[in-house]
Amino acid sequence: MSVSVGQPVPDFTLPDLDGKEHRLAEHRGHIVVLVFWAATCDVTQRYTAYLNGFYEAYKPKGVVVLGVDAHAWDTPERIRWALEEHRIQFPMLRDADGRVADLFGVTVTPTVCVIDREGHLRYWGAIDDRSAEKPWPNVVYLENAVDALLLGNDVDDPRNEPWGCPIERA
Numbered sequence: 752m753s754v755s756v757g758q759p760v761p762d763f764t765l766p767d768l769d770g771k772e773h774r775l776a777e778h779r780g781h782i783v784v785l786v787f788w789a790a791t792c793d794v795t796q797r798y799t800a801y802l803n804g805f806y807e808a809y810k811p812k813g814v815v816v817l818g819v820d821a822h823a824w825d826t827p828e829r830i831r832w833a834l835e836e837h838r839i840q841f842p843m844l845r846d847a848d849g850r851v852a853d854l855f856g857v858t859v860t861p862t863v864c865v866i867d868r869e870g871h872l873r874y875w876g877a878i879d880d881r882s883a884e885k886p887w888p889n890v891v892y893l894e895n896a897v898d899a900l901l902l903g904n905d906v907d908d909p910r911n912e913p914w915g916c917p918i919e920r921a
Contacts, residue, residue, distance in 0.1 A: 753856030754872050756909045763851050765819065765844035768827050768834075773844055778815045780868050782900050784893070787852060788818045788843070789860040790825045790833035792916035798861050798878055799837035805893065806841045814897055818843040821852035822860070823921040852918055862913040865896045865906070873900060876911035883914065 754760050762776040775783065786802060789795050806816045818841055820830055827845070834843055846852055855864050855875065865874035874896035879888035896906045 754854060756872050756875055758872055759870050760866050760872050761854065763854065765846055765851060767842055767844055768831060773817065773842065775866075775870075779870055781813050781815045782868060782897060783815045783817065783866040784809075784897065785851075785855070785864040785866070786816060786818045786841070787855075787857045787860050787862040787864075787918075788820055789822045789916055789918070790820060790830045791822060791919075792860045794915035795861045796833075796837065799839060801878070803838060803840050809897060812901060814901075816841040819846050819851060820844070821846035821849045821857070822919045823847070823849070824919050849918065849920060857918065859913050859915040859917055861915055863893050865893070865900065867900050873906045874909050877913040880911070881914075 760775065762774060764772050764774045766772055809816065818839065820843060830843060830845070833839070855872075857864075861878055862876060863874070863878055864872060867873045874892065876892065878893045879891045881888045892908060892911050895908065899906045
C-alpha cells in the first residue's frame with residue numbers, strides 16, 4: 752500500500768553511496784522533495800540541469816532535495832559516474848530493494864514527491880507537463896507545489912501522472 756497525497760509519510764532510512772544512512776525524520780520542519788532518479792534513464796537525464804538549478808534556487812529557502820535511485824541495475828559505480836557526468840549537486844540515496852519507491856507508488860523515473868514541514872505528502876508525480884511529444888513545459892508542477900507550501904498554501908494540483916523509464920526490479 753502506498754502513501755496517498757495528504758497522508759503522513761512513514762519514516763524511512765536509506766543509505767547514500769558512501770554508506771551513510773539518511774532518515775526522513777531528520778528533515779522534519781523542512782519541505783522535502785524526493786526525486787526518484789535513475790542513472791540509466793534518458794528521460795531523467797533530460798531533467799538534470801533543471802534539477803540542479805531547482806536545488807540551488809530552493810536550498811536557501813530551506814527546501815531539502817534528496818535523490819533516490821531505485822533501479823536494481825544501477826550499481827553504485829554507475830550512479831557515481833552519472834552524478835559526476837551530470838554534476839548532480841543534491842544527495843543521492845540508494846533504494847536497492849525498491850521499498851521506498853513502493854511506499855510512494857513510484858513506478859517510473861523521474862517522479863517527484865513533495866513532503867510538507869509536518870511530514871505529509873503534498874505532491875506526487877511529474878516534474879512538469881513535458882512528454883515524449885511535448886519537449887518544453889508550460890507548467891512546472893514541482894515549483895508550483897513547493898512555492899505553495901513555502902507560502903503556507905495548499906497545493907492546487909497535487910497529483911500529475913509522470914512519464915519516463917520504468918523502474919527496473921531485480
